[in-house]
Amino acid sequence: MATKERISLNVNNKSYDLEVDPNMPLLYALRNELDVTGPKFGCGLAQCGACTVIVDGRAMRSCMTSVRSTQGRQIRTIEGLGTPENPHPVQKAFIEEAVPQCGYCISGWLMTSVALLEENPRRSDAEIRQSLSSLKCRCGTHMSILRAVNRAAKAMA
Amino acid sequence: MTKQANFKFTRRDLLKGGGALVVTFGMPGWAVAATQDGGSLSKPPLMPDQLDSYLSIAADGKVTAYFGKMDMGQGVDTAIAQIVADELDVPFERVGVLMSDTEYTLDQGGASGSTGIRSGAQPLRNAAAEARRVLLDMASEKLGVPAEGLTVTDGIIQAKNQSSRQVKYEELIGGKYFHVNLEWNERLGNALNATGKAKPKTHDQYKVVGKSMPRIDVPGKVFGQTPYVTDIKRPGMWHGRVIRPPVAGARPTGWDQDSISDIPDAKVVRVKDFIGVVAPEEWGAINAARQLKVTWSEVEPPFPEMDDLYDYIRRTPHVEENAGGGFGGRVPVDEGPVNKALEGAARIIEAEYEHPFQSHASMGPACAVVDARSDSATVWTGSQKAHKTREGVAKLLELPVEKVRGIWVPGPGSYGRNDAGDAAMDAAVLSQAIGRPVRVQGMRHEGHGWDPKGPASVITLRAGLDAAGNVIAHRFQAKGFSAWDVRSNEASPSDTLAGLLVGWPKNTRHNYGTPSESYDFPTKLHFWRTIPPFLETASPLRTAHFRDPQGPQVHFASESFIDEIAAAVGQDPVEFRLKYLTDPRDIAVVEAAAKAAGWETRTSPRRDRQSGDVLTGRGIAYASRGGTTVATVAEVEVNRQSGRVWAKRFVVAHDCGLIINPDGLKRTVEGNIIQALSRALKEEVQFDRNNVTSIDWLSYPILDSTEAPESIEVVQINRPEIAPTGAGEPSTRQVAAAVANAIFDATGARIRRVPFTPERVKASLA
Numbered sequence: 021m022a023t024k025e026r027i028s029l030n031v032n033n034k035s036y037d038l039e040v041d042p043n044m045p046l047l048y049a050l051r052n053e054l055d056v057t058g059p060k061f062g063c064g065l066a067q068c069g070a071c072t073v074i075v076d077g078r079a080m081r082s083c084m085t086s087v088r089s090t091q092g093r094q095i096r097t098i099e100g101l102g103t104p105e106n107p108h109p110v111q112k113a114f115i116e117e118a119v120p121q122c123g124y125c126i127s128g129w130l131m132t133s134v135a136l137l138e139e140n141p142r143r144s145d146a147e148i149r150q151s152l153s154s155l156k157c158r159c160g161t162h163m164s165i166l167r168a169v170n171r172a173a174k175a176m177a
Numbered sequence: 178m179t180k181q182a183n184f185k186f187t188r189r190d191l192l193k194g195g196g197a198l199v200v201t202f203g204m205p206g207w208a209v210a211a212t213q214d215g216g217s218l219s220k221p222p223l224m225p226d227q228l229d230s231y232l233s234i235a236a237d238g239k240v241t242a243y244f245g246k247m248d249m250g251q252g253v254d255t256a257i258a259q260i261v262a263d264e265l266d267v268p269f270e271r272v273g274v275l276m277s278d279t280e281y282t283l284d285q286g287g288a289s290g291s292t293g294i295r296s297g298a299q300p301l302r303n304a305a306a307e308a309r310r311v312l313l314d315m316a317s318e319k320l321g322v323p324a325e326g327l328t329v330t331d332g333i334i335q336a337k338n339q340s341s342r343q344v345k346y347e348e349l350i351g352g353k354y355f356h357v358n359l360e361w362n363e364r365l366g367n368a369l370n371a372t373g374k375a376k377p378k379t380h381d382q383y384k385v386v387g388k389s390m391p392r393i394d395v396p397g398k399v400f401g402q403t404p405y406v407t408d409i410k411r412p413g414m415w416h417g418r419v420i421r422p423p424v425a426g427a428r429p430t431g432w433d434q435d436s437i438s439d440i441p442d443a444k445v446v447r448v449k450d451f452i453g454v455v456a457p458e459e460w461g462a463i464n465a466a467r468q469l470k471v472t473w474s475e476v477e478p479p480f481p482e483m484d485d486l487y488d489y490i491r492r493t494p495h496v497e498e499n500a501g502g503g504f505g506g507r508v509p510v511d512e513g514p515v516n517k518a519l520e521g522a523a524r525i526i527e528a529e530y531e532h533p534f535q536s537h538a539s540m541g542p543a544c545a546v547v548d549a550r551s552d553s554a555t556v557w558t559g560s561q562k563a564h565k566t567r568e569g570v571a572k573l574l575e576l577p578v579e580k581v582r583g584i585w586v587p588g589p590g591s592y593g594r595n596d597a598g599d600a601a602m603d604a605a606v607l608s609q610a611i612g613r614p615v616r617v618q619g620m621r622h623e624g625h626g627w628d629p630k631g632p633a634s635v636i637t638l639r640a641g642l643d644a645a646g647n648v649i650a651h652r653f654q655a656k657g658f659s660a661w662d663v664r665s666n667e668a669s670p671s672d673t674l675a676g677l678l679v680g681w682p683k684n685t686r687h688n689y690g691t692p693s694e695s696y697d698f699p700t701k702l703h704f705w706r707t708i709p710p711f712l713e714t715a716s717p718l719r720t721a722h723f724r725d726p727q728g729p730q731v732h733f734a735s736e737s738f739i740d741e742i743a744a745a746v747g748q749d750p751v752e753f754r755l756k757y758l759t760d761p762r763d764i765a766v767v768e769a770a771a772k773a774a775g776w777e778t779r780t781s782p783r784r785d786r787q788s789g790d791v792l793t794g795r796g797i798a799y800a801s802r803g804g805t806t807v808a809t810v811a812e813v814e815v816n817r818q819s820g821r822v823w824a825k826r827f828v829v830a831h832d833c834g835l836i837i838n839p840d841g842l843k844r845t846v847e848g849n850i851i852q853a854l855s856r857a858l859k860e861e862v863q864f865d866r867n868n869v870t871s872i873d874w875l876s877y878p879i880l881d882s883t884e885a886p887e888s889i890e891v892v893q894i895n896r897p898e899i900a901p902t903g904a905g906e907p908s909t910r911q912v913a914a915a916v917a918n919a920i921f922d923a924t925g926a927r928i929r930r931v932p933f934t935p936e937r938v939k940a941s942l943a
Contacts, residue, residue, distance in 0.1 A: 021439050021440050021460075021461065021464050040460075041460060044460045048459055048460050051408075051459075052458065052459050052460075055410075057401075057404075057405070057407070057408040058401030060405070060407060060540070060541055060589075061407065061541060061542075061618060062540050062541050062589075062621070063621040063873060063874060064620055064621055065621055065873055065874075067621075067873055067874040067875060068540065068874055070540055070541065097401070098400070098401035099400075099401045101400075101401075102400070103400065104396055104400060107399075107400070111399050111400065114395075114399045115395055115396055115399050118391065118392050118395050118840065118841075118844060119395070119399070120250055120394075120395060120398040120399065121249060121250030121251060121590060121844070121848055122249050122250045122540065122587065122588070122589060122590030122591075123250055123394070123398030123403060123405075123587065124405065124539075124540040124541050124587075124588070124589040124590060125540045126398055126399065127401055130399070148882075149882045149883045149885070150882075150883060152881075152882040153881045153882050153883045154881070155881075155882070156540065156874060156879060156881070157540070158537075158538060158539060158540045158589070158590055158592075158852070158879065159249070159250060159590045159848050159852070160847065160848040160849070160850070160851025160852040160854075160855065160880070161844070161847070161848060161851075162851050162880070162882055162885035163847045163851065163885060163886070163889055164844060164847065165882070166882065166885065
């Protein structure tokens with residue numbers, strides 16, 4: 021393990037200084053140092069997407085992204101999306117479609133969908149399916165997810 | 178947007194933790210007051226014969242239902258809130274549901290066999306009805322109006338003829354205990370029931386039941402506020418990881434402490450054959466687990482070659498057999514009558530179907546936090562059965578069970594006995610060893626590699642036809658690994674990895690399953706045989722309940738075979754089923770699915786020549802489960818060049834008696850279909866002679882969003898007069914056969930081995 025270094029992070033528009041192994045994946049910094057526990061550990065291999073956060077506008081797998089590489093960049097997590105009073109359009113659609121079952125993966129689907137639709141909300145169902153194809157959901161909520169993301173795309177277009 | 182009104186327990190409250198209920202759950206109302214005052218309002222013991230064990234009404238009128246089961250996102254808690262709201266005559270939004278904390282809920286068996294509503298709701302419904310009756314009596318006295326002259330709306334009791342004479346529930350009982358006895362049936366677990374003097378309402382009186390109320394748990398999950406077991410933090414908590422052997426069955430013989438000397442405070446914990454690491458930080462524990470050099474005993478490779486799996490099952494002598502189905506009693510296998518009938522048949526049809534091991538492959542490797550003290554322990558677990566987890570941890574730590582508290586916290590979804598119970602035991606061993614709370618979460622390779630597996634099997638079917646093509650004999654034989662190598666809960670350490678490693682004896686029991694259907698075949702013998710597990714110690718190929726235990730294996734075979742018979746006698750698959758089905762509800766779902774799907778009556782495979790690479794076909798399968806009956810039509814596209822199968826459309830006719838929440842039912846069925854489709858098309862645990870080699874999502878792929886169907890239509894047959902029978906699993910078991918039958922319809926090729934991978938489908942077309 022590498023020695024700890026001082027790392028500055030900007031998460032959901034708040035700045036934090038941490039003393040951590042700079043090679044440690046961002047996920048553990050978020051969850052254990054900052055108590056930002058929306059992103060989940062699913063595989064540690066960037067295969068499932070449960071840990072997805074948005075870094076400078078792009079969806080990234082925080083389980084394989086070193087904390088050092090995210091210094092000085094804008095990190096967004098599910099906690100920084102919206103609130104029950106003022107939900108992000110994607111969250112609103114996920115609630116209207118009652119998407120999550122166990123919900124362990126849902127932060128990853130939300131963040132990936134947000135990055136996709138904020139870049140360009142004019143997406144066909146085929147594009148949405150393709151863009152979300154590297155995410156896993158074991159409860160099989162795919163139909164609800166696809167309905168919700170299509171719905172959010174229309175709302176954001 | 179819909180504002181979520183049902184109150185819930187927030188992450189912050191849960192994470193802060195603490196001994197008292199008020200801190201742990203931020204629970205409003207009387208229970209808090211009672212806990213803090215400690216005396217003026219005495220709490221009756223948490224016993225099934227106490228009304229207070231099931232529900233409470235707070236000073237602000239909020240109702241809490243105490244539910245000894247859990248929900249993994251299929252809306253069981255929402256349904257319970259609906260049922261309680263209707264019986265009590267309070268608004269749905271006013272009801273919260275506290276699930277599976279052994280301190281505050283009874284042992285109702287946890288999540289088990291789609292019984293959340295079927296069994297779990299019964300005592301809560303009765304208790305709510307009884308509470309309403311008692312409150313009416315109290316109001317009668319207070320208002321000076323006979324109870325018959327009172328009516329309740331939204332928790333306000335009024336005189337029927339003088340609405341100004343009224344009193345609210347909370348004015349009568351808010352913050353106080355009922356101290357009312359119920360008649361308890363002396364059972365615990367799924368069978369627990371208790372009744373009061375009050376008669377629960379009849380279905381025509383329901384206002385909330387039957388409506389698509391919004392699921393209580395959704396907003397917390399969508400806003401990242403729901404606490405999961407992985408998010409629990411305790412003061413002084415360390416992180417642990419368990420080291421599994423490279424060859425299954427090998428025991429640790431030593432380790433090199435220097436290999437982790439660069440990790441601050443990392444320690445090795447070894448208890449008999451259990452070896453793990455702990456560190457103050459999770460990243461440290463992960464690195465220690467990766468770096469620690471362990472030497473292992475030499476053992477014989479425990480597994481056959483994977484290619485040999487089905488022959489291994491065929492040639493291994495069985496140790497138990499039963500003609501009594503999966504969960505019925507033991508019925509001796511008497512092959513005489515069916516063999517005699519088969520001998521007299523004009524024609525015999527035979528087929529054999531193979532089903533691999535499958536992994537729960539939960540989204541997160543299992544996690545638990547245990548705080549083991551010298552005289553007590555607390556377990557935070559995502560297990561479906563926190564009461565059983567508590568029992569197992571108590572045995573492992575040699576503590577009286579009442580000194581252990583099990584707290585269910587949502588975890589990565591489980592679909593039976595997944596690895597959650599193992600993580601709890603791992604954390605208990607580590608916490609006891611270092612005298613601190615320990616959080617354990619496996620890595621991905623442990624989730625896939627070492628979780629309990631759905632059992633592999635070979636199923637043989639034989640049908641005898643008379644000269645006119647009528648089925649006169651039907652023989653079903655399943656042979657495979659037991660569903661109970663690991664029992665469906667962790668009440669005994671023997672059913673967990675850690676338990677076995679620290680010396681608890683293996684406790685394999687034998688169970689499999691037979692078809693659940695109502696075909697009237699004159700002579701029928703359905704039975705199963707099981708073979709011993711590969712290993713008598715902790716094993717990555719240990720077998721246990723995995724969603725709809727044995728349902729997918731059994732009905733893939735039995736319902737594929739129905740189509741094989743239909744094809745052999747030249748009959749339409751729907752017509753053939755209707756000819757032999759006897760239960761009117763079974764007939765109704767088959768007819769409803771066929772109608773909604775626009776089923777064209779004809780034989781399979783389709784006769785018209787299809788041009789191009791993509792062939793289309795349709796198939797049906799039907800099966801019942803525990804009182805629920807389901808028929809599923811699948812429409813598929815088969816690419817004859819690539820062998821790829823896309824199940825484009827499903828139509829599911831579903832009858833589970835009274836429907837509590839139509840929207841919840843629809844989504845639950847969709848989840849069943851997708852997961853079962855994934856298992857049918859893609860899932861097969863790979864292994865070599867030493868170990869499981871399906872250790873991540875690449876080596877154990879599941880269905881992705883490009884492979885999801887275009888549509889899943891659920892035809893809901895509501896039968897208000899029939900008590901609800903459950904929907905968590907019954908629509909899983911038809912999917913593989915419906916798809917296989919559709920592939921046959923499209924191509925004329927019969928697939929008899931799961932999963933239907935492109936290679937396998939392509940080979941069958943050759």
